[in-house]
Amino acid sequence: MQHTHTQDTLVGLFVAFGIAGLFFLALQVSNLSSFSNDDTYTVTARFQNSGGLKPRATVSSSGVKIGQVKSISLDPKTFESVVEMSISSRFNTLPDDTSASIFTAGLLGEQYVSLEAGGSDELLKDGGKIELTQSAIILEKVIGQFLFKSAEEKAEGNK
């Protein structure tokens, strides 16, 4: 095959397109650009039960995404779930009496951590702890309680 100028150009175009494709995947499709480039600070919260929360789940405040869950581990002494969250430094004005709850997005959606700001003048710092937490709602427990209650009411009504 003869080596021509046009061929070089076409190969160059092909390689450029391919690399553009990789960039598209990295920037537009994955979450590479959203938080990893920003500075973040880490706070931890202890929950009685973190339910189906997973690493990389959203951390939001008033419905706005401000960070993500870094890791979830079990405290071997208190048997509490320790959730580490990295929060973007742009949102570094959270007071230290902020409370954290685990909610579900929609009925079948993913679980996320919602932070609600308190009224304290002190701010949460890197490595800070969130004291006020509310565990994930486990649907089976709620249903169990509801069934138990309605059975109790029926028994009282029969007397």
Added chain:
Amino acid sequence: MELIRLLGQNTLAGFNKLGRGTYFLTHTLAGFMELLPRPHLVINQMYSVGVLSFLIITISGLFVGMVLSLQGYYILSDFGAEESLGLMVAASLVRELGPVVTALLFAGRAGSALTAEIGLMKATEQLSGMEMMAVDPINRIISPRFLAGLIAMPLLAALFSMVGIVGGHLVGVGLLGVDNGSFWSQMQAGIDFEDDIINGVIKSLVFGFVTTWIALFEGYDTTPTSEGVSRATTRTVVNSAFSILGLDFILTALMFGD
């Protein structure tokens, strides 16, 4: 008795071929050093392996993405989860369909052409001619093709995934009326750069390596007759497809089973 003898013969022949293939592979990889002063050899092959596969890859990618979007929408709308369409299309393309379908098309489009070309070179004794002139045919003919295949495959797979996502967007947002913002935001929230995209690129590199190796070796190892070349071409496509799908299972189990 005849059966046992046949079984043993075929097993030995299989190992023999694997051994020759491995020797061929190391020889080819060693030939990469010889390519440094002659980059135009690789660029020529990039043209026939990459540029000429460009059209089939992009068109297939577009249609695969469109079909995924259409099928996904019907399933997801049963659960009221149409917003996850972007995530579904992107995850299936980046993790599986991008590397695998690209590799299968690559084996059919570029791999068979490589086998036929080299097989014919052998049948017409061009390779022996080169040896007579003290030119190593593996360094001169095989190595540039191998390197070109290795470079072209991940680029083609990335293109396939990109065009597929665009196709999925066209159908999902344009035709079926999924919200544009949630299409992208669900995708970005669910696709991880290292877990999904880098693993997809690794997959396509492995597939490119295996497919080009099979194609070149079948061509080099062919019986030098027209029938031999046609058989070698068939074997390239069949063996590549088997190895791609088998390796895909192993790689997926290793990468995504956490």
